[in-house]
Structure formats: structure tokens, C-alpha cells
Amino acid sequence: MPFEAVSFTDVSTAGLESSPIAEALAGLRANEARYFSNKYKHTFAVAPAAEVQEALNWVEEILDSExxxxxxxxxxxxSINDVDGIYWVHVFYESGLAVxxxxxxADDGKRAVGFKLSEGMDVPPELSAFKFARQKSKLAGEIxxxxFKIKGDHPLP
Structure with missing residues (x-):
């Protein structure tokens, strides 16, 4: 799969151009890359969603069933990352949403779904029931x- 590393020093909108808030979404993506680099010394990389359909389906099945x-x-x-015993999948949506x-x-480990909204986007209707905390980021502005915690079992892709 052609995953490409995301730079957090040279923020690029490559791959996100169709988003009406591509620059803010690129900043959010770069913010995730910086987190993985600082916390895990891990390179955060992304691939077009159509090329990693199995991982995308897994995330969207969890959202729907939970x-x-x-x-x-x-x-x-x-983005698919496997670090320190944690399997992470990030999906970046055209609207500016990152899931x-x-x-x-580990069987007793944490399993959760996180949502981040890029600066400048409205809360999507499907997430209107959630309360959102605000965080400042040099790369992404206000995130x-x-x-929510995952309760069911969803075999890894």
C-alpha cells in the first residue's frame, strides 16, 4: 500500500484538496503526525481511503454498530498505526472530520472512538449528540x- 509520511514541519494539503477546509484539515493531520512522533517516535503515514478499504470499513462498522x-x-x-500494543486507525473526511x-x-485494554473537528467546520448532524472539548494547536488552530468507549467486539482487519 502506498502510505506517505505526513510532515508536521511542512504542512501540506496533498490528498485533501477536495475539502472546503483543506488547510485546516491538513493542520489537524499534521497535529496527529506530531503527536505520534513525539509520543512514540513513530512516523504517521496516510493512504487514499479507497486503497485501504478494509480499514475504512472496520472504522465505519464500529461507528454504525456502536x-x-x-x-x-x-x-x-x-492512517493505520500499530504502536506499543495499540492498533490505531485514523480516517480523514472531506468535511474536515477526523475519526x-x-x-x-490486550483483552482488558482501552478501546475507543475519537472525533476531531477541524477549525472552521460545523458539527456534522450525525455527531450532534456529542459534547466537544476545545484544544488549541499551533498546527491546526482550534480543534x-x-x-466514546467501544463496548462490542470488532475483530481487527
């Missing part, structure tokens, strides 16, 4: 985030 959430915006890119699933491999 909370009946169906994203209304097309998925642009997916990540954290799946700790609004929320999450």
Missing part, C-alpha cells in the same frame, strides 16, 4: 474533540 453513526462526508485518507479508533490489543 452508535448508529454513518459519516455523511466522503473519506479521503486513512480515530484506538484498539488496545474540537469528543469520544
Amino acid at each position: 452508535r448508529e453513526i454513518v459519516p455523511t462526508s466522503p473519506a479521503l485518507e486513512v 480515530n479508533v484506538i484498539w488496545t490489543r 474540537r474533540g469528543s469520544f
